[in-house]
Amino acid sequence: MKYRREFFRQLIHATGIVFVILAGYLDTTSMIILSLAAAICGEIIFQLDRRFYLPFFSVILRGCRRDDTERGFIYYFIGMTLTYSLFGFNMHVANAAIIILTLGDSLSTIIGRRFGKHPLPLKHDKSIEGSAAFLAAGFLGSLFFIEPIHAITGAITGMLVEAYTPVEDNIVIPLVVGAILLI
DSSP, X not given: OOHHHHHHHHHHHHXXXXXXXXXXXXXXXXXXXXXXXXXXXXHHHHHHHHHSOOTTHHHHHHHHOSSTTOOHHHHHHHHHHHHHHHHTTSHHHHHHHHHHHHHHHHHHHHHHHHHOOSEETTEEEEEHHHHHHXXXXXXXXXXXXXXXXXXHHHHHHHHHHHHHOSSOHHHXXXXXXXXXXXO
């Protein structure tokens, strides 16, 4: 995928920060409902776009999707729903886990694709530069919610999960980060 298309895709991914901002004003139940509704609406729009041209949505979706089966944004909202469901009793942890995913995953892709020259051990499609970007962005973003020692722990955890998980990282990253932050 061309860098420009991937850059645009990751900017859209990063708009998930809006949900973390809303979490400062809404209760846990509202955040669970909102993120689940976003997943459902996203899937409906995705399915409609496969069959019809939808003004506004089709331009965005067709301009940034990797392929016709991609579900990353839906998994993102499912991961968010599960994170608020499991860790919503501690919104600082839930929001930190989500912001680590949101900023870390977006920046690791943008930086890794543009500047990545050194492959990770055992994972040659990922780069040290991208992982460093994940670590920095996840750490800095999570400082708004948790103490520095927890922020670095969460960012390192998220970076490792993003780099080495064999399953959908948009679900796994916030769940593993949230669990580690509660230990």
